[in-house]
Amino acid sequence: MQQFDPNIPGLISGDVTTVTVIDPALTFPGFEVGNHVLDSTKPFQVKVDWVIQGFLAPLWLQALGGNWDVSVYAESLGGGNEIRLGSNDAVAADPNVLSYTATIDVQGGLLQEHAPGTDVGGIYKLVVAVFLDSNLPGQGFDMIGFNEGPIVQVESPV
Secondary structure, eight states: OEEEESOBTTTBEEEEEEEEEEOGGGOOTTOOOBOSEEETTSOEEEEEEEEEESTTHHIIIIISOOEEEEEEEEEEESBSOOEEEEEEEOEEEETTTTEEEEEEEEOTTSSOOOOTTSSBOOEEEEEEEEEEEOSSSSSSOOEEEEEEEEEEEEEOOO
């Protein structure tokens, strides 16, 4: 499920287009593949892409300014910890199209591993928040978007 605010169709709206979990053990430059089973002891990355569109989007984003802060949270399904995994600033992937990307580095050891036969599930739903902190004073000019998923399982190394 994803949400964006403000969401005024035709004037300004947003869409978190992809959330990909990248396991460094499986990276091949230019061909990174998402992974949903992670080694509990190793770091990984979460790559987030989103786009803002509508008639007011260029004015809102370029003239008003502000910085995007992207955060990733892990919500345990079953027993396990719930935690903010990390954050990063956004980089404009294509300023002419108002598309953005951010990669969040997540350190190893933050998530509990799957333990068969126990209440510790080691399964987590990742939630992403992209927040534009506008440079204008007052309320009403910030933007935020959310995306739920993907779901990952954390395992110990073999």
